[in-house]
Amino acid sequence: MKETSMMGTVADRIAEALGRHGVEMIFAQSLPSALILAAEARGIRQIAYRQENMGGAMADGYARSSGKVGVVAAQNGPAATLLVPPFAECLKASIPVVAMVQDVERDQTDRNAFQDFDQIALFQSCTKWVRRVTVAERVDDYVDAAFTAATSGRPGPVALLLPADLLRSPTPVAGAPRISNLGRWPLDRTRPSDHDLQTAAERIANARSPVVLAGGGIHCAGAAEELARLQDEAGLPVFTTNMGKGAVSEFHPLSAGVLGSLVGPRSLGFYSHELMSEADLVVLVGTRTNQNGTDNWRQIPAKASVIHIDIDPTEVGRNYEALRLVGDARETLAALRRSLESCDLALRRNLRAPLEERIASFWRHFDEARHTQYASVDSPIRPERVMAELQPWLQRDIAIVADASYSSMWILGQLRAPRAGMRFITPRGLAGLGWGFPLALGAKAAEPQRPVVAVVGDGGFAHSWAELETMMRMRLPVTIIVLNNGILGFQRDAETVKFGQYTSACHFAEVDHAALAKACGCPSIRINDPAAIAAALKRGIEGNEPLLIEVMTDPEAHPPLSLFAEMDRAA
Numbered sequence: 174m175k176e177t178s179m180m181g182t183v184a185d186r187i188a189e190a191l192g193r194h195g196v197e198m199i200f201a202q203s204l205p206s207a208l209i210l211a212a213e214a215r216g217i218r219q220i221a222y223r224q225e226n227m228g229g230a231m232a233d234g235y236a237r238s239s240g241k242v243g244v245v246a247a248q249n250g251p252a253a254t255l256l257v258p259p260f261a262e263c264l265k266a267s268i269p270v271v272a273m274v275q276d277v278e279r280d281q282t283d284r285n286a287f288q289d290f291d292q293i294a295l296f297q298s299c300t301k302w303v304r305r306v307t308v309a310e311r312v313d314d315y316v317d318a319a320f321t322a323a324t325s326g327r328p329g330p331v332a333l334l335l336p337a338d339l340l341r342s343p344t345p346v347a348g349a350p351r352i353s354n355l356g357r358w359p360l361d362r363t364r365p366s367d368h369d370l371q372t373a374a375e376r377i378a379n380a381r382s383p384v385v386l387a388g389g390g391i392h393c394a395g396a397a398e399e400l401a402r403l404q405d406e407a408g409l410p411v412f413t414t415n416m417g418k419g420a421v422s423e424f425h426p427l428s429a430g431v432l433g434s435l436v437g438p439r440s441l442g443f444y445s446h447e448l449m450s451e452a453d454l455v456v457l458v459g460t461r462t463n464q465n466g467t468d469n470w471r472q473i474p475a476k477a478s479v480i481h482i483d484i485d486p487t488e489v490g491r492n493y494e495a496l497r498l499v500g501d502a503r504e505t506l507a508a509l510r511r512s513l514e515s516c517d518l519a520l521r522r523n524l525r526a527p528l529e530e531r532i533a534s535f536w537r538h539f540d541e542a543r544h545t546q547y548a549s550v551d552s553p554i555r556p557e558r559v560m561a562e563l564q565p566w567l568q569r570d571i572a573i574v575a576d577a578s579y580s581s582m583w584i585l586g587q588l589r590a591p592r593a594g595m596r597f598i599t600p601r602g603l604a605g606l607g608w609g610f611p612l613a614l615g616a617k618a619a620e621p622q623r624p625v626v627a628v629v630g631d632g633g634f635a636h637s638w639a640e641l642e643t644m645m646r647m648r649l650p651v652t653i654i655v656l657n658n659g660i661l662g663f664q665r666d667a668e669t670v671k672f673g674q675y676t677s678a679c680h681f682a683e684v685d686h687a688a689l690a691k692a693c694g695c696p697s698i699r700i701n702d703p704a705a706i707a708a709a710l711k712r713g714i715e716g717n718e719p720l721l722i723e724v725m726t727d728p729e730a731h732p733p734l735s736l737f738a739e740m741d742r743a744a
């Protein structure tokens with residue numbers, strides 16, 4: 174370790190604790206200075222963001238990709254307020270992020286010190302846990318409590334408030350040293366009782382038409398392999414929610430793809446949702462049964478009995494009364510498979526072949542219905558064609574990240590995941606615009622060897638352009654596909670459907686995104702002809718160099734959401 178003025182301080186003690194929890198990088202902008210200096214001296218890399226919203230989202234993307242905890246740091250006051258949006262996304266999407274936020278000096282609290290703000294109140298609504306450390310002797314306790322809160326139970330964001338003077342003060346000799354590494358998630362893998370698992374197994378064995386609906390909890394728990402085994406052994410058809418996409422291979426004959434609000438004409442769900450509507454048993458796993466995951470809570474049939482596996486007991490039974498299987502998804506699915514060993518699965522085996530045929534017909538109909546757009550040679554370019562060009566690259570070990578709005582929907586509805594456990598990172602916790610690019614930078618920081626492709630709309634990307642400079646400076650090369658349709662697409666279309674008109678905010682002035690990228694030193698290309706997409710993707714993905722691909726897309730294109738179904742049927 175390099176000699177530093179921070180040695181022997183609370184700041185250095187915290188940096189040491191971060192090292193113990195396996196923290197290799199902090200998303201920060203030099204503050205709290207004492208802590209970042211100490212961390213850098215201990216070899217923890219600072220990924221210096223340009224703006225705190227983005228730093229929080231980078232830590233989120235890092236946590237989603239690495240299986241470790243994302244750590245973000247910020248100044249008190251205005252900088253702290255900018256962490257609220259990324260925390261809110263992490264809270265809804267169950268992502269463990271630990272924030273180290275500076276607070277004013279202890280003896281300056283509550284007297285209008287510069288940038289003093291009630292940060293406990295600020296973070297209470299958007300974190301799982303927030304505490305202010307005031308006693309130097311307790312600092313290890315608090316760091317460990319923060320990591321435990323973030324990674325245990327339902328994971329989520331936490332904030333540790335660190336008064337500036339406390340960080341500079343000497344660390345007193347504490348009691349027995351702490352040695353645990355709490356920097357992975359899920360921290361504890363719990364599972365339901367054998368009795369409840371056996372009841373669930375018997376229901377699965379005896380149901381006439383059971384289906385599984387798998388959510389993002391599968392990815393959080395690393396449960397994809399267990400789910401794939403259950404799918405195969407019990408012959409269960411599997412749908413996923415948006416966040417669960419890739420939980421199973423979408424090429425498995427029992428995989429019916431993403432269900433949710435993508436059920437309009439020319440979607441897979443348009444055909445596949447009938448399988449859900451006929452179900453007499455629905456096995457929910459790792460899903461909060463939210464509005465988008467259930468198409469306005471319309472998809473799970475009222476007559477079906479429900480088994481719900483989730484780490485959060487308050488999500489089980491929230492919208493559908495269920496046999497409660499509260500536990501970690503991986504552990505619970507493994508235990509459920511063991512319980513199924515003693516059940517007679519003859520019914521499942523007998524129904525499997527016709528079921529597979531039916532699911533194959535859903536995919537076939539979908540491919541036929543979308544063919545014109547998927548293979549389009551038109552200019553401006555159809556976003557479906559961009560997805561058709563991206564699809565072959567999924568055979569490689571790449572990460573796909575999308576921003577909110579239509580970018581998420583094109584990714585989730587048009588790509589087909591070739592393997593169980595493939596991660597599609599989307600900000601579906603709150604569906605906020607601007608998350609796509611920083612999530613991608615976080616994912617790249619977590620796994621530098623894996624190519625990362627970020628798909629963003631022109632509206633959403635404008636929230637995060639400034640981080641192009643971060644990408645270049647920190648050497649986090651991402652292939653950015655900007656779908657430039659010149660408008661706030663979803664906004665215009667949703668208003669048109671609901672009001673028959675839309676406001677003056679929806680059309681942008683012209684923006685040259687390729688020039689923006691170049692101004693930051695990032696190579697770029699603007700594409701008007703769909704024939705040029707393939708070479709650009711090859712250059713970006715194989716080159717492991719940053720590349721912004723601006724695709725001039727058709728402003729009239731929208732994904733087949735249920736909201737537009739009537740309009741699309743009439744078209």
Ligand SMILES: Cc1ncc(C[n+]2csc(CCOP(=O)(O)OP(=O)(O)O)c2C)c(N)n1
Nearest residue numbers: 578579605606630631632633660661662663
């Ligand atoms: C932070 C935030 N602000 C506003 C919205 C509301 N909103 C949802 S989609 C959308 C339009 C997005 O436009 P763009 O990013 O260009 O994507 P497009 O739909 O055109 O593909 C808006 C304004 C939101 N989801 N998040």
Ligand SMILES: [Mg+2]
Nearest residue numbers: 630631660662
């Ligand atoms: Mg747009």
